[in-house]
Amino acid sequence: MKFRSVLLIFLIITSISCSSKPDQIPQGTWNYDLLVNGVKAGRAVSSNTLEGDNYVIRSEMYLNMGSIENKSVQTVIETKDFKPVKLEVLNTVTDTTGVSSQDINKTATFNGKEVTLIAGDYKSRFTINDPFVLDGNYFFSELLKNNFEEGVIIKSHIYEPSVEIDTPILVIVEVKGMETVQIGNKSMKLLHIKQRIEKLKSMDIYMNEKGITEKIVIKMLNNVFELVRVE
Template structure:
């Protein structure tokens, strides 16, 4: 199904969880429900932490549309100054009507601008123009340091192998200010952050005063996809 192609894009976006204290990035685990056109269709768990002196972020997400179930796990490893080290994406698609199951794995390892990409056991090496980041803590850190000031903008080139293996895409993050948003049935005043992806759709994200993502909205393919915090 075409809508299942949205899963890698959601995973790219799902880890902007920040702290209000400049220079600090929140570490922890957050749980979300995934809704499609207002109907619950899946869930997500996002974790942010450190391991062996590296920043490590993990996003696990599952979605079921009709008889198709898609489960994705993305693990991002980077240095504390946001240089890419390793990106692992595991995507499992199952059709409950036929019992078929398909597994897709991509592992990218980085040495400056050299990317070694393993796609389901097939390796290729690419020289990717830099500088670039992977989906880790760069934007989070920038927003924290800027105290989420309304009107601030952050740009970076992002490497994402589910979009392109040998090139990067431009990502622009803007702080749009405060907005009243309903989360888990309650109206709240949240910080509105908008992320735009080159040649892809934009994403609206809403953070609480401590900087943790409470809700994310993506409009694509005539559908509305929402991630809403439940813990």
């Protein structure tokens, strides 16, 4: 009888443990507060949808720093098996004191290894021979295959024209394990993912059992940027 009780407790713990990790790529729209050094300075919206045979991942960020307003919108389109289709990036910087505005647009389309990049009046077509993906669902999918086991490391190159026009950059993702994290007034048990982006930044991502990001922390240039999910 005692053995059966212990077995039952073990099964319950195992069930809870398994349910604490994502089991599919999440779809939906999520809203975030953007904090700089602990002070709210903007907001962000992220969405992930499956449209036909493609995933469409859209990120919007609105940052206010004094009289400067920055709007950044990125749209990633990739196939179900994470082949690049299209990348669109729009950055708008507005100076409210002089009511001046500057738009920076970049669009890249992909046909296998061939990339066509349009940035304002600049247009270029080139070939990338080494394997690469976009900043979409690839890493999440690979972590799913490994059941988000602590210590798992996934490496791949992503195409990011704001860093390198014709050379993909290395991204390393590591599962750090479950941690208790403060989200607003709530204490939550979340999965900690560490992501390092070559030549750019590193970030700490905290996601819930459904794979939805609850918090992102980026330390850069003596500043701490945070995205905290809001309902």
